[in-house]
Amino acid sequence: MAPSRKRYLVWAVQIAVSAVLLAFIFHFVPLAQVWGAAKRLSPQLWLAGFVLFLIGHALTAAKWWMLIGHDVPFARAFRAHLAGLGANLALPGVAGGDVVRAALVMGETKDKGRLAVGSLVDRLIDTASLALVALVGAWFAFNTDGRTTGLVVGGIAVVVAIKLTLLRLLSTRIAAFAAWLGTKGKAGRILGKIIAASAEMGRKPGLLLGCFILSLAVQCLFVLINIAFALALGVMIPAAAWFYAWAGAKIIAILPISLGGLGLREASMAALLQPFGAETGAVIAIGLIWQTVLYASGILGLIVQAGFAALPGKSAPPLDPKPHIG
Secondary structure, X not given: OOHHHHHHHHXXXXXXXXXXXXXXXXXHOOHHHHHHHHOOOOHHHHHHHHHHXXXXXXXXXXXXXXXXXXOOOHHHHHHHHHHHHHHOOOOOOOHHHHHHHHHHHHOOOOOHHHHXXXXXXXXXXXXXXXXXXXXXXXXXXXXXXXXXXXXXHXXXXXXXXXXXXXXXHHHHXXXXXXXXXXXXXXXHHHHHHHHHHHHHHHOOHHHHHHHXXXXXXXXXXXXXXXXXXXXXXXXXXXXXXXXXXXXXXXXXXXXXXXXXXXXXXXHHHHHHHHHHOOOHHHHHHHHHHHHHHHHHHHHHHHHHHHHHHOOOOOOOOOOOOOOOOO
16 A cells, blocks of 8 residues: 555544544533533633643743754754654654654764654653652552652652663763674664664763753643633642642643544543543543643644745755655
């Protein structure tokens, strides 16, 4: 099957899955109930949430920019990141946006291996921070023993410190192996560049830890925006439950089976918050309101990228779905 036909088939399947999930949701939760809850949110609060969301993604773009190196100006990296948000509206899975933003800066990046490794590490850091937010949120939501909670959080911190230390100690040997691979033909040179970039990343545990902390801060900011929406809609449940359910639902929505997580995120969040007595209609409304923030930011990203490409003397590089490492 041709790649373009395969992509269209994937989109069709994702749209169908989202449609089925939404139909399932509205079968059990009347649309009027969801709409009635959503109307309690003021336009001013939605706009404030949207602005904070963009600030959060400016920080996320800065994290990615630090990981891929500074060959590309930050403004260019930020535009590419916004375009990646737009690509996530249609391309299969979260990786679709990652590929697009990398392709948009590839022509200006000297170290293609650093770009590939930095982008991969950026995705792993975001996923790990989401998992930590969900785990800690779940612990606080279901366990009120502060001493035990402290031990768990401390244990996680020790594990992270050990991994960063091992990565730092092994980076020299990894770099030597990469240099040896560089003498083994074109495939060896490509693989060697990627491994060498990984070794270079391993020599900077402070950078990795700083990016992880930044990712945690951004994820927590997004949860707090949802909590503000929930309070406006009259959903009064523990904040820890939101950290657990929102992060957990986002991890589930990463699965490339629906259109940008539409339907899957809302259903997952409603299920995860059900033990806390949250009104299902209001939770679905909050999830759909959050989707409008996502779509608005994605559309803004596409507009910004298209506008920049239309400027005299400016042109966006072609979006190769399989960027190569030169």
